[in-house]
Amino acid sequence: MSRECSICGRRCEDEDELCPYHSGALENLKEAFVKWKHSLGVSWDEYLERLEQLDTVGRWVKEVIVYLKDREQNVDPTAARVGTHD
Amino acid sequence: MSTVLVICEKPSAAKRIAHALDDNGAPTEVKRRGASYFQCRNGEDTLLVAYAKGHLYELRQVEKGWTYPRLDVEWAPKYEVVKKATDTKAIIALIRSLAKRADQFIVATDYDIEGSLIGYLVVKYACGADPSIAQRMIFSALTDKELRAAYASRAQELDFQLVEAGHLRHEIDWLYGINLTRALTLAIKRTAGWFKIVSTGRVQGPTLAMVAARDQEVNQFVPHPFWSIDAQGEWDGRELHLKYSKDRIDTVHAAEEVVRATHGQVGHVASVRTRVMTQKPPVPFNLGGLQTEAYRHFGFKPSRTLALAQRLYLDALISYPRTNNQQIPESIDVRSVLHGLSSMRAYKGHASALLSRRVLQPTQGKKTDPAHPAIHPTGETPSRRLTPSEKRLFDLIVKRFFALFGPPAKKKSVRADIVCNDHTFYLRGREVLEPGWIEFYRPYVTSEEVEVPGLTEGDEVRLTRVRAVEKYTSPPLRFNPASLLKSLEKENLGTKATRAGIVDSLRSRGYTLNDRFELSTLGYAVFETLQRHVPRLLSVEFTRSLEEEMNMIQEGKRTREEVLVRAKEDLREILSKFKSLESEIGNELVEGLQRFWREKEEVGPCPKCDDGTLMIVRSPKSGKRFIGCSNYRTGKCDKTFPLPQKGNIVVLDKECPYCGHRMLRITSKRRTWETCINWAECPGRAEELRALEERRATRGAKG
């Protein structure tokens, strides 16, 4: 049996940590960051901060943001960070 | 001299038909043990006008047992299949005894698939007569004039193609609905031992898939920032609201550049262009068009609009509403309809204005329907007081009818371009030159006018204020009942008679949370399971191809047996696949259900203790519901919050702006409102309550 999504407990595909829904949300989050950086020149952290204030951000995207932040707090800061481009 | 049994669809239709066909317009109603019929004299003949109450016969499985597959069905009296339908017993008994006196049978039900099938089944089973000798009255409105004409020119044979199409539709919907629902439900039962009915159906599957796809888009949406320019100019001492040539600017840098280059500067009018457009009247209403418009203006759900329209039809005020037609055929005497409407005070003005024209040519739409014309008023005046909702729908139908005959509207639009340091701003004005049909369709159309000042080329405009406003892209819109219905229509799923019910069923089965069609965890569980194991049940193509074959029966291009054999084969294949995967499917549904119940009950972390979770629970003693902490059982925490006892509760993903507690949405029959769980003590809620009480007090004082 495949593993459970770290956010919602749904089944994941293969070795993913997140279910297809939350993986898709993470994918969109990364893609949109490219646009945000181009439009506003914000950093990844500023970007997440701002999205948390917006009502129209999808429910699963918000859950992914919380998950990323939690993970960052519990993870060795020298380790690679999930989600950041460059 | 004959005795003719006339079979109608509903009691109110029977009354109208009897009234129209009796030589003196005064039939006698004969009551018999819980049912009745109308006796009329028509020339030499005696007419016995009896009624059904919708379907009097229902399908049931031949072989017993709540299991699957069950692929053989038979018709049985409704009271034997649906326990609550006791009233059908007396009606069937009455028709049976009247049939013994009759030597002719006429079916006078609605002229559509359901109506034709109802009539056929009554002739065959209740009358015990050979359906091939029965005759058919065909009409599109319940006015005396139309009914008499329909009786005089009745068809010598039933519409067997419609009957066959209806018969097959019932069989296929029964086979798919019952077998698939049992397959899902039994998978859960055999996995976890619970009995929780989880349903799906032939059209419900693809509908669920459409809603799920949209819900996913919304849930995964990330907005992008963009900027728009908000500008004000001054010309000839007047203030002008200007628009920038691009509605979206992608970067903050570019937006600030526009402001830097133009704010406080002087621009010049580079061009002024004027265009005159004509706008044709809207097309006649078919059911879908009426449902969309009624939702837009009154917020009526499609199913409600259909029910209201049905009542107006039974009162002979409008023509038959379950039509796809967008055309008013020449056979309809529009002058006499307008004449009738002119006797109503509210419509006298418009009706008389139209009647004074020599030529009355309605606009026509594209869609046709051989059975019935587009929905239109009959010209009859209401014989009872209409409810406010009926009145609104009737008004919409009447005014749309008027508008069809109105001349095109003429509108003028002006655009002035103002250039300042290579940046273009513009000003657009709109003016109605001739309202034409708009006059007839108010208040359901607004002609927004924007004044155009008399700018000329070369004029100077000072840009007194130019600002960049940061905005964000919006998520796709969730479905509402009307837009979902429209999508079903576009995808050719279901029929005009069934779509509204399918839309409602998603909600009533707990698959969506509200009228915004947010999919619930249960909806997701069913969707995901089907998607993984039997994706064909969610496929629009599969459902639509069956739908097309069913339509071919109506056109006489296929027989019922051919299509039924194929559909059963497909179903048998799906069900055997289902059976082989039963435990896997069961496990997934059980997981999904557990998530659904957990989410439904979980409110969030307890504000009093460290590690408790607030849950919606019921007191075992009083049965009353409230919010309690999960640590209550261990005696560690006794935090509780009261809850309203009526209505459906949804825990929302947001906090109270006043006190920070979790918010709830409560939907009762009468209203929907949001409140925090701390409402009994929250300072913000106290304010709201006071405002509510004040409103009540002033209303009380007025009334």
Ligand SMILES: [Zn+2]
């Ligand atoms: Zn997940």
